Amino acid sequence: MSAPKTLYDKIWDAHVAHEAEDGTCLLYIDRHLVHEVTSAQAFEGLRIAGRKVRAPHKTIAVPDHNVPTTLDRADPATMTEESRIQVNALDTNAKEFGVHYYPVSDVRQGIVHIVGPEQGWTLPGMTVVCGDSHTATHGAFGALAHGIGTSEVEHVLATQTLIQKKSKNMKVEITGKLKPGVTAKDITLAVIGETGTAGGTGYVIEYCGEAIRDLSMEGRMTVCNMAIEGGARAGLIAPDETTFAYCKGRPNAPKGADWDAALENWKTLYTDEGAEFDLVVTLKGEDIQPVVTWGTSPEDVLPITATVPSADDFEGGKVAAAQRSLDYMGLTPGQKLTDIAIDTVFIGSCTNGRIEDLRAAAEILKGKKIKDGLRAMVVPGSGLVRAQAEEEGLADIFKDAGFEWRMAGCSMCLAMNPDQLAEHERCASTSNRNFEGRQGYKGRTHLVSPAMAAAAAITGKLTDVRTLT
Amino acid sequence: MEKYEKLTGIAAPMPLVNIDTDMIIPKVFLKSIARTGFGKNLFDEMRFNRDGTEIPDFVLNKPQYRDASILIAGDNFGCGSSREHAPWAIADFGIKCIISTSFADIFFNNSFKNGILPIVMPQEVVDVLMQDAEKGANARMTVDLESQIVTTSDGEEFSFEVDAFKKHCLLNGLDDIGLTYQKIDAIDAFEAEQAAKAPWL
Ligand code: SF4
Numbered sequence: 001m002s003a004p005k006t007l008y009d010k011i012w013d014a015h016v017a018h019e020a021e022d023g024t025c026l027l028y029i030d031r032h033l034v035h036e037v038t039s040a041q042a043f044e045g046l047r048i049a050g051r052k053v054r055a056p057h058k059t060i061a062v063p064d065h066n067v068p069t070t071l072d073r074a075d076p077a078t079m080t081e082e083s084r085i086q087v088n089a090l091d092t093n094a095k096e097f098g099v100h101y102y103p104v105s106d107v108r109q110g111i112v113h114i115v116g117p118e119q120g121w122t123l124p125g126m127t128v129v130c131g132d133s134h135t136a137t138h139g140a141f142g143a144l145a146h147g148i149g150t151s152e153v154e155h156v157l158a159t160q161t162l163i164q165k166k167s168k169n170m171k172v173e174i175t176g177k178l179k180p181g182v183t184a185k186d187i188t189l190a191v192i193g194e195t196g197t198a199g200g201t202g203y204v205i206e207y208c209g210e211a212i213r214d215l216s217m218e219g220r221m222t223v224c225n226m227a228i229e230g231g232a233r234a235g236l237i238a239p240d241e242t243t244f245a246y247c248k249g250r251p252n253a254p255k256g257a258d259w260d261a262a263l264e265n266w267k268t269l270y271t272d273e274g275a276e277f278d279l280v281v282t283l284k285g286e287d288i289q290p291v292v293t294w295g296t297s298p299e300d301v302l303p304i305t306a307t308v309p310s311a312d313d314f315e316g317g318k319v320a321a322a323q324r325s326l327d328y329m330g331l332t333p334g335q336k337l338t339d340i341a342i343d344t345v346f347i348g349s350c351t352n353g354r355i356e357d358l359r360a361a362a363e364i365l366k367g368k369k370i371k372d373g374l375r376a377m378v379v380p381g382s383g384l385v386r387a388q389a390e391e392e393g394l395a396d397i398f399k400d401a402g403f404e405w406r407m408a409g410c411s412m413c414l415a416m417n418p419d420q421l422a423e424h425e426r427c428a429s430t431s432n433r434n435f436e437g438r439q440g441y442k443g444r445t446h447l448v449s450p451a452m453a454a455a456a457a458i459t460g461k462l463t464d465v466r467t468l469t
Numbered sequence: 470m471e472k473y474e475k476l477t478g479i480a481a482p483m484p485l486v487n488i489d490t491d492m493i494i495p496k497v498f499l500k501s502i503a504r505t506g507f508g509k510n511l512f513d514e515m516r517f518n519r520d521g522t523e524i525p526d527f528v529l530n531k532p533q534y535r536d537a538s539i540l541i542a543g544d545n546f547g548c549g550s551s552r553e554h555a556p557w558a559i560a561d562f563g564i565k566c567i568i569s570t571s572f573a574d575i576f577f578n579n580s581f582k583n584g585i586l587p588i589v590m591p592q593e594v595v596d597v598l599m600q601d602a603e604k605g606a607n608a609r610m611t612v613d614l615e616s617q618i619v620t621t622s623d624g625e626e627f628s629f630e631v632d633a634f635k636k637h638c639l640l641n642g643l644d645d646i647g648l649t650y651q652k653i654d655a656i657d658a659f660e661a662e663q664a665a666k667a668p669w670l
Contacts, residue, residue, distance in 0.1 A: 017659035018652045024634045026652060028659050030670050038552065040502035049646070066500070082500035089502050126670065133551040133575060149553035149579035150504075151645065159649045161656055165632070197487055198545035198571050231548065233574050254669035262669045297487050317486035317543045324485070416496050435491040435549060437514050 004272035006169045007238050008204045011144040011269070015127045017161055026161040030126040031143075033112045034061040034099065034153070036090040037416070038131030042154035043093040052097070054160045059099035060121050063087045064111045065416050067104050069379050069406035074105065083417065097157075110382025110408035113137040113350035117221065118382055120250025124239035124266040129156055134350050134432065135234075136227040140220035141247070142239035142269045144204070147228060167233045168278040170203035171271075174211035176285040181466040183290075183360065184219035185352060185430070185449035187211065188226040190288045193301030195281060200232030203279065206271060207237050211285035217246040218356035225351045226432050229298040238270040292337055292462055293434045293447040295325030300434070304452070304464045308335045328436055329444050330424065337462050340446070344427040345376040345457040346439070347403075347450055349413035352430035353381025355388050357450040362394040364454035364468060370402040371460030377404040377419070379411040401457070415439045428456035470584055472642040473614055476565055478538030480602035480610045481528050488542055489549035490576065494558040507554055508561030529562075533606035541595065541602045542569040546587075547576025556583040566612045568619065570595050581635045582645065586614055588629045597621065614640060 005013070018026040032055075039061070046053070053059055066083035067073065076084060087104070094101035100121075102109045108119065113134055116122045128138045128145040131153040138145035148162065156162055172191055192199075205227050212223065220237050227235025237243075244263060247253045254262045289303035300322075302309070310333030311323040326333065331340070347353075347361050358380065370376050378398050380386035386408055389395050395405050412419040413431035421427055421443025430453050431438075434445040446462060455463040498510040516527045523530045529537065540559075546569040547555060556579045559567070567580070568588045580587045590598070601608055601621040608622035614636060619627045638645065649656075663670060 018655040020634065022633050024632075026649060026656065028656070028663070037499050041504045041553075044502070051646070080500075086500055086502060123669070131551055131553075133549065135551075147551035147575050149551055149556075149575060149582065151553060151579065151582035155645050155649065158646050159653075159656060160660070161649060163634075163645055163649065197548055198573075201545070201571055201574060231545070231573060258669040262667070265667065297489075299487075317484065320484070321486045321543075414496050416499065433489075433491070433549065435489045437495055438491055441495075441514065441519070 004275040006271045006275045006277065007142060007206055007236055007269055008144065008169055009275070011125055011127065012166055014125070023165055025164050025166070027127060027164045029129050029156050029160050029162055030058060031116070031121050031128045032059045032156050033116050033128065033130035033135070034059060035065055035112045035130070035132060036063045036086045037065045038150050039093065039153055040086060040089040041150050042131070042157055043097065045154045046157055051158045053099060053157045056098040058160065059157065060116065061090055061094040061099050062102040062109055062112050062115050063090050063104055065410045065414065067409040068417050069409045069411045069419060071407060073407055107383040107387065110385065111350045111353060111410055113225070114353060114381035114385065117141065118250070118384055120247060120253035123247055123253060123262070124243060125269050129162060133228045134225055136232070137221050137225040137350055139224035139227065139235040140217060140237050141243055142236060142266070144234055144236065146234050167204045168202055169276070170200060170205045170232065170279040170281070171277040172205050172207050173209040173280070173282045174207070174285050175209045175282060176211060177214065178211050178285045178288060181290050181451065182288050183449040183451060184215055184222035186288055186291050188223045189291045189293070189298065189301045189447060190283060191281070192226065192230045192298050193291065194283060195230050197229060197297055197299045198231045200227065200230040203232050204234045204236060205230070205232045207235060209285070212237060213240070216356055217242060218354040221354065222351055226298065229432060239266050290449065290452055290465055292452065294329065294331060294337065295322065296328055296434055296436050297321070297325070298432070298434060298447065300325060302337060304337055304462065306337055308333050308337065310334070338464060340462045341426070341460055342428050342446070342456055342462065343375060343425045344421060345370070345374065345453050346379070346412040346427055346429040346431065347377070347453050348379030348381065348411055349431035350381060351432040352450050353379065353385065355385050357430065358385065358389045358394050361450040361454040362397040364451050364465060365401040365457070366397050368401055368458050370457040374457060374460055376402060376457045377406055377412070379406040380408050382408045403457070412439050428453050428462060470642040470644060473584060473586065473639040475615065476538060476612045477609050479534060479536055479606050480539035480541050480598065481534040481537035482599050482602040483528055483540055483542045484599055486543035487545045487548055490547060490552050490555045491549055493547070493555040494552065499552060499554050504557055505561060507558035508563070511558040511562045536563070538563055538565050539610055539612065540564055540567045541598045542567055544570045546572050548573040551575045553579045553583070556580045556585050560585055568595060568598055581639060584639070586612065586639060588612070588619065590627065590629060594627050597625065
């Protein structure tokens, strides 16, 4: 019998097209997702070298980062000149090279990491890449999914492979059950709080344990999405009945006999008993609380019940970084997190822009109004999420509460389109990065779950969602 | 790509930990569809005020570091997004080597593809190099990729590890795609086998 393997080992072994003596491999790529910001230079490289896209039928393009999310976005005047050039370049490239394409006018358009799974492009056991670090999202299906740079985008377009060396195996186990008010977002932030933003460097993480098993596919995507914030190359969750049920019937999922064959294969995708991990981190599900970030790194996580730390609470290089964060965020050590007043609430992104996230936020907002003077917006992750939310009546709950109800895109997650924070504006955001300037020049970001974002919208302060229900 | 030559130059100290890609090149500059010209916006929000004037305290604005070709940085350099604009901006500015205790994975890979050598050193060594860099423009550091040795301005030597394949590509200025095309038979064979075994892919 062969040695026991981890899930990562299995997917890796099944995709090595060539291995050199020093262990450098050509990893075959099953799905290549492409968006407008990191692909133009890659397509241009192909054109200059007279090369083709090797597997256009495995390549899927969708504009998301730059696109406006206002209702009038069909009007080209809603985009800046530069954004328009980038979106138009994707349009031209997608057509010229013959890849699958969801233009802005298509109801299926949305954030690439939401569109891929929704359309059944992402399936268990695959290798998935995209010129975007949050490609880690697709790991929720038990697919090995990494973000890559533009040179690598060009390499995959040309050869359908990636030059890679194998990472190490890390296991993150969340045991037991979550307490009420605690969500997938809190799990993934709590893990980063534990390991730090460099803790996963050099590893592929497999998330497991009862609390992970209990999550829906949406929740699992939220967890894997932020594996990159923990520094890991990818995050994985072994596929199970929840995964199969999600995939079944999706437009690009296998059908008939192919489905049966695929399913049989997918059921072998788990870590064998006795397989070795290089590092194991265990958190108790019941210990995880609703969390928020206070600083400018995703590792700056605290339970909502805590107070703002002081730079002296840290060691080494983190002391200066913490002081810089406190200054940037305009916070005073010792201040209660629940006393921090906010100006803006953003619900959306590939971390929390799926239907379940909107349901969780709407649940809190039902029959309530947002705090006077607050700006609040919901940006669904895709046109289909938006349509479903309208059908379920969620859109009306948001609108009645005072939220703007937007079209799909990345929006204020990285503020490349007009949705930005003004200087010193403070935002409770369901996105994934609280870096300096991420949501707008000198804007201040607190990362939270959708339910916590909704709670903050009602009170106008960072709020423990458990005190509202 | 150009061949990577032995480098002697000014090293700029940036002890901050977790320098992320949004700091290296803020997203407002990602809208170009070219690969060049990003150097003038490297570290934009740390380097310039909103009105375009320089922030004098920022290390690369200090007269002695304006021509730095080496960066000595705090832990976890390059974390954040996959944007290759980050190494494009760094290379365009003229920096060819970054030394830190650790790098974010995607940034690390992207660097090699753009003629930048990221070197991982233990904390004690980074501390020594940081001190050396703080001496300013007269303290020239040398990075020799061939022999894998960094030499401080005082002549103190530290050897470093580098992946043999990445070193080979950098030294010879090799293009990854060209190299992979040499193995196209293996890719063809893999694809054919996979199509037979897993037709749903
Ligand atoms: S939603 Fe945010 S994190 Fe996700 S792909 Fe868009 S910009 Fe990146």
